[in-house]
Amino acid sequence: MKDKPGRRSIKEISPIDVYRLLPGTACKECGEPNCMAFATRLVNGEVMLDACPPLRIPKYQSLYQQLQQLLAPAVRAVTFGFGDRAITIGGKHVLQRHELTYHHPPPIAIEVSDQMAESEIEERIRKTLAFSYLYIGRDLRLDAIAVRAVSGNPTAFASAVRHVATLTDQPIILCTLDPQVMAAGLEEIKNRRPLLYAATQDNWKEMGAIALAHQVPLVVHSPGDIALLRSLTRTLQEWGIRDLVMDPGTYAEGGLADTLHTFTLIRRAACHDQDEYLGYPMVGIPMAVWATGEFSPEMESWKEAVVSSLLITRYADLLVMHSMDGWVLLPQLIWRFNLYTDPRKPVSVEAGLREFGTPTPDSPVLLTTNYALTYFTVESDIKSAHLDCYLVVVDTSGISVESAVAGRYLTPETIATAMNESGVREKVGHHTLILPGLAARLSGEVEEVTGWRVLVGSKDSSGIPSFIKEHWPPDEATD
């Protein structure tokens, strides 16, 4: 299925090849010291081409185009929605995350239908917009709305779409297989670049014409039939429609194995065989599990969660979901965020000294590592207890306390260095350090190296408030 044997994966491209095509002015507008540094970060997938502003100058147009071709991801990046709410999906380079990094976390669209009461639509959109969870300093949210035409009636669909559009400026997916109904819905929001769902074997000509006329992206739906899917994307691509998304079919329960297999085969074809007709983003539809409606909402929610968890792990670039329960959505949002962080860089925060509340020279001194998850957990426990204290953050290359002790990133020496550099010695009048419980085995040596007395704190940072209450100020007699 190799179509363009000349196409190379980003991993096979040398920074020199990229450097040759950059303006070479070392103007530093990209934030790098020179073009070579920028080229290296480009092939590492760490920055995007558009971060080099000079490339947009007309005289570099041909270089820009060559670079775009050279660095094109195996899976095309497709954008829908408008303004600063627009979202990009796909843009993947690799099959396994550790080979590079995954780009563009899959947005989650929540579905509404034209048969729902207006109040229900309002309620679901209100919840979608309000959903927010603060996780290690990031706000995790839901991203889009999918409007389904269940009525089959163009007028009803148009009015539902109009209603939705007044309630939210999030990106919208229009869902119907009937071109007439689609045209009616699209007419309402044609300037908002919605994603059209979907073209099939039967309607692709009409749907294609609509997408082409309005320059909007189009989903190609071919459940369980990769060959047909590929021939449809090929036909549409040759017709001039480049912003395509594929729906290979999502099935729960007994169909889960096939769903996983299909998504995987397609992504392999794109990333390994550089098959450009399968090199489009894929949409997973976990909400499809609700279609049968035979079971309790709780069971349907579970099925939906199982499917979405699997599809986030394996290759969905966009998800359409029905359930709005926190216990269903939260693990998905966190997993999505985690999976799409750059595996080459541990998520870390800056090392150094943090002050909480209004600490005095008598306040406790705690210590932790600069792994973001560890740090933010400790921070939130300290803050929620309104403690006045100092926290020394040790640079452990972004590794958690337990692993940093085992891997020798957190040692009596690194602790001593961190304490000296943090300036905490000058801030307090005492010489007592509270070490995380998981670093207990270092306590003796830390006392020797730093000359401070060590208290072994709780293993879990949730125990910090009660620990401080019980042990602070420390017993003078033993100090």
Next chain:
Amino acid sequence: MTWSGEIDRVHIGATKQEGGTRSRVCTVGGAKNLPFLEGASEMPLIALEICDDTGSWSPIVLAYTGDVTRDAGEWAKKAEKEFGADLVRLHLTSTRKRGFSDVRGVRTTIEAVLQGTGLPLIIEGSNEPSVDSEVFSACGEAAAGERALLGTAEADRYRSVAAAAVAFGHGVIAQSPIDINLAKQLNILLHEIGMPHDRIVIDPFTGALGYGFEYSYSVMERIRTAALKGDTDLAMPMISAAADSLNIKEVREAPQEVRDETAVMWEFCAAFSAAVAGAEIVCVRHPRTLEKLKKGFAHLAGEG
């Protein structure tokens, strides 16, 4: 892709004919390609974790499981008969208390668990160097002939557990802190002191979802890829236990009416993704997670 490597097969549990008393035994390993990426994949086995001192165990699990949690033997029985586990993983949490000395109690517990269930056993001993030697040899001996898996060997304290495993014919769990190179080094160390490769299971350390799980996920993918490329020091089956799942903030602070559901979902998502990354054994603590995983794996195997 064609690979040169293959994952070692590790047998856990021994029947009467093999010198043990297990009514069921299992084999993990044997993979020749990447899980769920290339052709058919074996479904992972599910171990239910139990313990002999519930002081630090999730109250959510204790409340759901009920009174049997006071008796490891009964708990193990229920794990098999009622919850349908493939293996039982016994954590000897009693050994982790300050000033622990009741080695005889450890033997009694292991005997009770072996009585209570016919499933293959994973035994997690102490994690305190001063009592390791005594505890692990007691574990090894109490389960002699049963071909259990003993845990946990780590880079700076593997001798006691490995010695007990070698002496009494058990396998070991080799845990490294989310690092492929450290995983490899530990396997080499274990091999050097007499552990055959086919009695080692790699534990790459699994963080809870939201608390580093993604690093565990990628290290599992990397270990499996290296093994298939021919690195025999990494060609062992993997075990994954996101043991912290039930203690994290998102679960602890979930609204009362959905706390149980949240706990189960959290354990489930990590175990399910670990399976996709290549884990051959996944461990959970909530009985309902076990039930959900069994269904999920059956579906992944293409069964209705």
